[in-house]
Amino acid sequence: PQSSIMPPPPTANPNDTIPDAEAILTTYLRTLPPSTNFTTEDQSLLRSFLDALYNNPKSNPDTPVPVPTLLTTSTPKSYHAGTGKTQTRALAHAIERAKQEVIFVTCFWAPSESRTLLSAALRELSTRALARNVKVRVRLCFSSMSVWQRAVSPPRGKVWEGLEDLGLPGRGELPGLDILVKSLFFPPFSVLHGKYCVVDRKLVWIGSGNVSWECWGEGCGSFEGEGFVRSVLEYYRVIWEEGCLELPALPFLEEEGMEEHEVEEAGEGEKGPDVLDEIREYPTILLPNPHHRNPHFSLRSSIQSLTSHLPCLRARQSPSLLQSPPPPNTPQNTFLLTLFSHAKTSITIHTPNLTSKPLLSALLSAASRNVHITIITCRNMMRMEQLATTPFSTTESCVDTFISSLPDLETGSGKVHLGFWRGRGEVKQWHVKASIVDDAWTVIGSANGDRASWWGSGEINVCVFGGGYAREVGGRLERWAVEAGGVEWILGGRELGV
Template identity: 35%
Template sequence: MRPTTSSPYRRTSDDTSQELAENKNDVPNYYASNPSTLTTSSTVHKFITGTGDDIFSSILPALKSAESEVIFITCFWARSSSLSQLSDTLRALSVRAEARGGWKLRVRIGLSSLSLFQKLFQPHTVRGQTYPPSTWVKKFGLPSPSELKGLDLEIKSVFLLPFSVMHPKFIIVDRKKVFLPSCNVSWESWFEGCIELSGPVVSQFVRFWSEFWAQNDFDRSLPPPPSPPYPSLTSLSPPQTPSPTPTSSSGPAQTHTLLPSHDIQTLFLPSPHHLNPRFAPFTSSPPTSPPTPLNILLLTLLARATTSIYIQTPNLTSPPVLTALLRALRHGVAVHIRTSARLMILEQLVTAGTTTTRCVRKLAKRHRALPFSSESTLDEEARVGLTAPGTLRIEFFEPRVGVNGTAEPQQSHLKLLIVDALVTVLGSGNLDRASWFTSQELGVAFFDGEVAGRVRGAVDQVMEGRMRSHYG
């Protein structure tokens, strides 16, 4: 099913103009005066699940086919098998670029969290810090500059105190194709997802990157394609490069799901960072979250849901989301939540003052108190004329018992929202307080029932035997 222009899930520019006007001081803010520019379309190719290693082993080969440019944005960066895979990819790109001759292949890497020292002492501005080639090996675990002579490589980090990490993760290849993974360059063996995109939506990613990450006007334009006598990289014989780091050919949580090939109505959803966490410990009403495009769209979807809401999120501590879910339950919408009980607990306490477990317990308690719920204390006469609340199902991720090796995911890190089996939102944003109030995030909404069904089916398949029922 594809949405019509009258779909209740769509927001027009008139709906959002007043809210987005508050974003005029955000960085980036190019959409604030005309939110309709975020409306686009996309061709979705594949949805991949697995650990971070599984995801990178699936998508990094596509980077080796780059002709002009690779833009690689992530949040957390650590020495890991994923980093080894990326290093091998960069070596292969460099060797092929040198063999082709001519201009170097441009590679731009952006990240936010490398170490506590980096976050405390780097320049705390949106311009961030750019690192010289002499730091690539020791600081980032990358190949030496002598191994990457065929690349025009720059690495930049941005972090702003106290809590503003740049949380998006995306990869753009030649400004023709985008990969949107949930994983970082990290050692964590977590359950992740990634969607592969092309079409007009790619220009949205390029615009977002150029407005925030690009160092200069030179970076804003794509390098020219190779011209005679230089052959394309893909026409060259495979170079002799170091053997790649061994990886599992198919992890226990790895799936590849083909998605419908038609154009899909799509919304690009940036969510800029904010320095003020808006803590309000002495008020009973939840604080208002910054009206970013991502926050606005998610609240709109939750408010306008008619039948079902499916959520998979690492953590769930955002007050506006919890309030919206309770409201949806009151209106008879079925809510299914899959999250983690013990993921980044210290971070939750620092940024939210609570934990996911506490928040979902409170949500369950409030659901039980709703009229018509199975445990409601209202008598039959008091229930007359009231709408029966929707069902609430809460599950915690747990590793599958009996699966040996590090390939088994230990936590769920996927960020996924599906509303009414029609609208799918993927990206970097968790449904926790940090993502909603301080971190930079990025999401994409797809208005297509077939996409929603195939993505949900792939996730359900992997979650079998990996969920522990908490409520409902």
């Protein structure tokens, strides 16, 4: 008789299951419109990234979605440099004008003006939906609200039936919405750190701000582009719609001319200072970082970090203190390390925390090549979180080690400018996450320059290939930094926003 226990499937040949990096690049280049102006330097960077991702001797690509789907094009529409409240206000204007669907994902959820703005937008969206005799599909997702919520978070997340428990309007106030709210957290440290919004599967916002009370400096970019939006939606589906093989199709819009009206009105909130001067299509890569429950702390690295705080040993600090095991082979980590290794002229990094040793080592290497480096970061930013996710290390201690490890720059043309946020005005901390390299490549998103974002947290970022976008985003961030409070340079120093 035939056994009821099926034999295990034959072991797959890795060469059959792992795509060829060069084939992925060739296919991508073939699909790029000529107007995107993908340079030889762009090709070299992308080839090196794919080679590093697929030819890692210790790990296959660690990615929540297939790598080829991450390579697309997009049309950046706007970039908002402001605070969490002003970022939410910009998003709320688009949310309340949605016609079919809103997906809103954030990390931290707390009583705040941002939450009030979002609640008002949902009420307005419901009113507009009822006037059109439709229901708009709304999905709100967050990872962290309180210590208790994180401690009792079910393995597959929690769906919140009582919206009032979250400070939102009750379901009776939102009859025009098919609304679902879900939270998801993975103990001990694996927060889902991404912040993004998708409206009607046509417009995507990726930013740094939470739904929270803190008045911090933030940045947020909006994008159109069918392939890019589809890539973001696939990432969302895998993380937040577990068990769903594909997102449900949106209902057909029967009103004549509705689709054209939808795009125009959804982008209406961007008319103003946030709109980019040059709106064009760029080669684009989505850079996700899946969460990892095991933080893979290194005992040796932890002991080194602890002893580095002892005054008698500080003088002995060396680049070896920034050595660590390689981070997970994710699109985010591998691309950033490849990007910094390709830098020829300049690197500018905005990050609230700076404790990722692979990142710091990559910056030391760039400094030795005489690359001009600018780093804007913070003091006393989420200190307990830093100590928990990077044992015995803080941004301040890692910055001290980084500076003491820098090569002698007197004989070279390179220069390092490193500053802490002053925090003298309304904007108390600098929470922006952005990297701009050679005025050609721009990465924005949720990832900090800390160990948590490189080893544990789920993140979402995007890299835009193009000098026009790099100059606009870089200029806006630097001008906002000057306006909002300024930087205290502890090494070097340069005029921002020029």
